[in-house]
Amino acid sequence: MSDVPVTEAYSFACMKCGHGWEQSYEIWHHTDAQGRPFVTYHVGGERVPSPLTRPTCLNCGEHVVRIMRSGQVRTAVTALEESRWRH
Template identity: 45%
Template structure:
């Protein structure tokens, strides 16, 4: 039985220019090439890197971005989320 995706909201703040924004990610559990269960992040239906590793401002392109998480859905059982490379 497949689990329902988890929805989590992340807020971003650029330390260089002060631009702030928020995105809601859908997180799905997937099997990697070794058969292990990992978490895959989706934004607007497209697979994307973890928001914790993304960190580029759309206004000034600075990598000096703070990321905070505000959970909107249920949390997965068993620990931390991990990024899965496409």
């Protein structure tokens, strides 16, 4: 296991129910017994599946999830709240 994980964050949007969320991951880089590199993802100290392979909606459990760069959900929610405030 590497000494220091890389932290990456992603935004997610479910195409079935419309739920959006953001999540940060600690990514640990490893090398297997044959010398091949691989990574593991961790949230809150627990190992979790890669969010890039088959993300699951936290609201409805579906797997039709769009992955975006970090900040996309926050930006959309802020814009919606500002729009409602002005009207």
